Amino acid sequence: MGRAAFHQLEGNKLVAGIVLTRAVVETSAALWYLRSRVDDAIKSNQIGDIDIYLVKLNVGIASAPPKLEARDFPRPVKIGKFLGEVEKVIEGFSDHYGVLSEFAHPNWAGTVSLYSKYHPENLTIEFGENIRSGDQTKGLGVNSLHAALKFFEVTYNNLTDSMPAFVELCQRHLTEQKEKFKEGGV
Numbered sequence: 001m002g003r004a005a006f007h008q009l010e011g012n013k014l015v016a017g018i019v020l021t022r023a024v025v026e027t028s029a030a031l032w033y034l035r036s037r038v039d040d041a042i043k044s045n046q047i048g049d050i051d052i053y054l055v056k057l058n059v060g061i062a063s064a065p066p067k068l069e070a071r072d073f074p075r076p077v078k079i080g081k082f083l084g085e086v087e088k089v090i091e092g093f094s095d096h097y098g099v100l101s102e103f104a105h106p107n108w109a110g111t112v113s114l115y116s117k118y119h120p121e122n123l124t125i126e127f128g129e130n131i132r133s134g135d136q137t138k139g140l141g142v143n144s145l146h147a148a149l150k151f152f153e154v155t156y157n158n159l160t161d162s163m164p165a166f167v168e169l170c171q172r173h174l175t176e177q178k179e180k181f182k183e184g185g186v
Contacts, residue, residue, distance in 0.1 A: 001027065002149050009141045012130055015103050015110045018137070021145045022100040028152040029082035029093070030057065035159040036085050042165045047173045053077065100144060103137075113137070 001023050008017035034057060041050050052074075060076025083094040102109035116125050117132045130137070 002145065002152075005141070005145050009138060009145065012134070012138070014114060014130060014134065014137045014141060018100055018103040018110075018141045018144070021141055021148060022097070022104055024145060024148040024152070025097055025100060026079055026082065028148050028155060029079070029086050029097075030077070031152060031155045031159065033057075033077065033082045033085045035155050035162065038159060038162050038166050042162060042169060045169065047169065096144070099140070 001020050005017050005020035005024055008014075008020060010017075034053070037050050037053050041047055056074050056077045059073050061073040062076050062078075064072070083097055086093045099109075104110065113133050114130050114137060116127050118125050
């Protein structure tokens with residue numbers, strides 16, 4: 001997505017580039033959320049309900065209501081939870097996501113702002129690609145993409161550093177569960 005966003009921005013397809021950048025921001029926030037859950041498990045020395053989060057992150061689906069009796073896919077973790085988790089550390093993250101979201105919907109930022117220019121002197125509207133505020137919008141897209149990719153990289157590296165301790169915790173938990181099963185406690 002990052003590469004596709006870059007190519008769209010590079011080709012002055014600004015709305016498409018920003019919408020893809022928004023998707024990169026969402027993915028980065030989801031990774032942050034996962035990293036925070038893994039860190040919480042390590043700090044507490046408890047697996048807790050991290051398996052539920054992992055299942056929701058991997059196979060959650062929002063397009064159809066779940067049918068629990070049929071064991072359908074679980075509901076996903078919503079983007080608001082991801083953003084809220086990041087917002088605890090990076091104030092303004094959700095607001096910036098909101099700015100990018102303006103381009104994903106058919107409202108001023110992604111339509112009138114880029115594709116039309118009003119001429120009050122003769123009461124006409126000129127239409128064209130990036131006819132107004134193109135440079136500002138491109139700057140927003142490029143800077144946001146850069147920040148999102150850097151954010152993803154740092155979060156990924158932090159998660160990678162946490163993996164040995166998390167794997168060890170999971171192995172201990174599995175061993176404990178096996179022992180309880182052998183003793184008839186599970």
